[in-house]
Amino acid sequence: MHRSGGRQESDSREISISFDGLARVDGSARLSFGDTTALASASGPIEVRLAAEQPARATFEVNIRPISNVAATEAKSLAVAVRAALSPAVFLHQYPRTLLQLMIQALSPARAKQDDGLLAAMINAGSLALLNAGSVAMRGVVCAVPVARISDGTSTSLVVDPDVDELTRALGSGCFAFLFSSAPTADCVWMHWRNAAGAPLEKDLPAIRDFARNGARTILAAMKICCRQMGSRALMKPLSSADIAMDSNSDTSDEEMDS
Template identity: 40%
Template sequence: MSRLEGRKNEQLRTTHIKYEGLDRVDGSARFGFGETESLASVSGPIEVRPNSESPSQATLEVHIRPLAAIAGTDSKALSATLKSILIPALLLSQHPRTLVQIVGQALCGSESGAGYGSAGRGWHASLVASLINACSAALVNASSVPMKGVVCAVAIGRLRDPSSSLSSPTLVLDPSEAELSRLVGGGCFAFMFSSTLSKPLQSDADVPSSSLLWTNYTAMGGAFGDAEFEEARQLAENGATLVWQSFKDSLQNGQVSRPATELKKKALDEEPVDDEKMEI
């Protein structure tokens, strides 16, 4: 079954990463699959409120904001999900009694309604994947929080042929905004790529091992079997590997820019630095 854009089932849209260098944060980045874009910033380690202080590790806060309107219950739920996804990749014990704050912002949704939170269709899987990747890129850009791995995410869609209601759904990688109405399920898969994980035999020597951290894969109006889930997981892992390669290429090409606050610190040396951080 052909896709609307002519892509193959296992083909990602064009991915793009831009390290924004936003002022008064320690790291920031924009990540997109085609028109599905997100922006994220990282502040920290910074001073933490006494009631949130942990004596053994840094406190992690994640805030997700829709394209428009105020963050609602669904945005807060997504914030909690992203926090649980990112924690395994961070060495928060290296900075106890501090705060690491991540703010993610949806930059798309004008056509599909997704990205508007409760005011629209909520957060579809491709947008969730772009938010996860933007947060990972911002953490890499900040370089202020030790990491034991990089989290990369992609979406898988169950695409049904509109000409036949009896045919089995086809699994496709990275469904676009235009394909949302044709989906009968799917979800986001998040993997951590790390050299600390055991490497399987006959694996690519240039790609670190990966581990599935989270997925919300589901079927609309019915169940799915183990074989379908394994096919979806493998398709997602291959796609996440391409995202990891995009991260690697962006670093090798020298696209990482140090935030303006770091440049100011070097120039001012002894002058006190305002710890107040500007969120996106």
């Protein structure tokens, strides 16, 4: 199926990652899919309010700030999704009676009422901010990818990171998050899928999940490239899927992403 920019079905838009070194936080990261950008900062373990204290584990708090206006119901819903996706990666039980705080700022407007590309950027930026902080033990790294099933009128196809035009033709869309660690396979730790109005119910979610897993591996490879330069605050040039595939160190094992 023809896609804008000559992308293949499994190609995302160009990926940009930087570690901004924000003040008064333990770690920060910015990630973009094309012009869809999120900035995340991580702090902790730090002192927690008595009302939120948990005796057996750390309190993991995620706050989302929209690009405009104040945080409302939609931002709170996004925060719940990001927390659910990232929680499996962190050993919260090692830090009882403390607070792990993640702040995520949307730096671009949502392209649709429910923009899975922006949600995936938030999850990935949060994952990178936790890696950049290095202050909490992690099982691995979480990578999220938006997926849609689109139609050209005669056939349908799954695509990674749909653009605005593809979203208007989508029969269904969603976001999938995978935990990459020393395990031989990446576990799907969070997902959601919605069908377009009038579209038939999706009956092949396992196949969609496997397709998304392959797309998430590209995100992981981009993270590896950028983590090698984590000490530099310079914004790396955007990475296309071809750039990532051609990286000379693409055989680096997933274990290097563990904290």
